[in-house]
Amino acid sequence: MDLVERLLSGDRRALARLITHIENDPASASEALAILFPHTGRAHLVGVTGAPGTGKSSLVNQMALGLRRRGRTVAVLAIDPTSPFSGGAILGDRIRMRDLSGDPGVFIRSMASRGSLGGLSRAAGDTIKALDAAGFDVVLIETVGAGQAEVEIARYAQTVIVVEAPGMGDDVQAIKAGILEIADVLVVNKSDDPRARNTVGVLRQMLQLAHPGDSPRTMQHHGRIMEIALPEAQGDDGADPAWDVPICQTTATTGEGVEALLDALGAHRAYLDRSGELGRRERARLAAELDRLLRDALLERLLGDLDGAQVAGLIDRIAARELEPHAAVRALLG
Numbered sequence: 001m002d003l004v005e006r007l008l009s010g011d012r013r014a015l016a017r018l019i020t021h022i023e024n025d026p027a028s029a030s031e032a033l034a035i036l037f038p039h040t041g042r043a044h045l046v047g048v049t050g051a052p053g054t055g056k057s058s059l060v061n062q063m064a065l066g067l068r069r070r071g072r073t074v075a076v077l078a079i080d081p082t083s084p085f086s087g088g089a090i091l092g093d094r095i096r097m098r099d100l101s102g103d104p105g106v107f108i109r110s111m112a113s114r115g116s117l118g119g120l121s122r123a124a125g126d127t128i129k130a131l132d133a134a135g136f137d138v139v140l141i142e143t144v145g146a147g148q149a150e151v152e153i154a155r156y157a158q159t160v161i162v163v164e165a166p167g168m169g170d171d172v173q174a175i176k177a178g179i180l181e182i183a184d185v186l187v188v189n190k191s192d193d194p195r196a197r198n199t200v201g202v203l204r205q206m207l208q209l210a211h212p213g214d215s216p217r218t219m220q221h222h223g224r225i226m227e228i229a230l231p232e233a234q235g236d237d238g239a240d241p242a243w244d245v246p247i248c249q250t251t252a253t254t255g256e257g258v259e260a261l262l263d264a265l266g267a268h269r270a271y272l273d274r275s276g277e278l279g280r281r282e283r284a285r286l287a288a289e290l291d292r293l294l295r296d297a298l299l300e301r302l303l304g305d306l307d308g309a310q311v312a313g314l315i316d317r318i319a320a321r322e323l324e325p326h327a328a329v330r331a332l333l334g
Contacts, residue, residue, distance in 0.1 A: 004035045007134055012107055015134050019109055022126045033126055036133035041282070043075075043132040044269050047157030049143045049182075054165040055189040058252035060142050063265075064100055066258050067138055073105040075136040077127060079112075079144045107136065125289060128156055154182040155288055158281060159268045161261075163187045164203065166195035180206055183245055185264050191249035191257060203247055243271050306332060 006014035021029040048056050048063075057078065064074045100106045111127060124141070131139045143153050154160055162183035167190075180186075180203075188199050246264045250257035272278035314331065317323040323331075 004032050007032075007036070007130070008039065010135065012104075015107065015130060016109070018130050019111075019127050022130065023111065023123045026123070026126070029126065033129060036130060039133040040129050041132065043136050044138045044265075045128060045132070045141065045156060045158045046138060046265060047141045047143065047153035047160045048163060049153045049160065050163035050165075050187075054163045055252045056142055056163050059163060059187065059189055059250060059258075060140050061100065062250075062252050062255045062258045063140060063262065064106055065255070066262050068100075068103060068105055070262070072137040073135070075107045075131040075134070075139045076100070076109070076142065077124065077131065077139065078108065078110045078142045079124065107131070107134070125156060155285060158272060158278060159184045159265060161185045161187055161265075163189050164199055165190045166193045166199045184243065184268050185261070186245055186247045187261060188247065188249050189252055192251045192254075196249060200247055200249065207245055207247075243268065243275075243277075302332075 003014050003018060007018060018029060018032055021032070048060055050056055060076060060078070064076055067074045100108060109127065109131075111124065128139060128141065141153065141157055160182050162180065162185075164187065166188070186203055186207075188196050188203070190196065246267075248257060248261040248264055250261055252258075269278075272281070311332070314323065314328045318325055318328055
């Protein structure tokens, strides 16, 4: 396929065209994705999540600049809020990332969430595969900032960065949302704010409370989120201790602290490779994707085989409180 060959040879227009197919006509992209799949699995997939207003986009911009200074190629997938008028991405992240424009080692794509829960577009998974196959060293995935549903990023990323900022109402918004558990690296952005020290202190306390008397955190959050039982992150011999979540302080407007954050990012990737956790996370991610695709395919097949009149009749009975919805489902499946 000409599109695939051009993409693998580094043609950015071919990559952009394939992503458009993935978003608008998934069936037309399926053949290309099947050919590209053996070329995936090489990029470091980094998720950047956190509440709105924490400065995620500015931080991603600085991270991409820093990675380029280190000679790494970078793809940025920014999941934007959906426009209520066009249904497309608002493209705010592209405006904020103008410093990266014109660099052939950087590819930026904004994608509309289109109402998808978890701050990620439904097409995000396939787009990440395309970016991975295109040969980028690092893929930065920035979520829309949807609050409690942000844990969805753990399905896609190998390293999850959770961004906090002082003065967001509560000491730490992410504690309520449950996203503290998915963090591989915690970042307190806007650290020039005098309240940043307090935010760092609260985060340290929360990490210690999560695992009292032990290392601040073990690597089992991905298994819980995806409801897949994973083996322990380290062997019985204890040769490789569990990952201790670092807390980095940054100021994205000036770039302060970004180099230390990139060092932490590299250290986590090295840990994943060394401990075997990378393979376990990849297996769990693929199992979750297979489960989702299987559910979608079975639902589509079932709906295609159902008699519309029968379904309408059941809905009428449910609305009249003559039939309970679970009983209706059993009737359709039986």
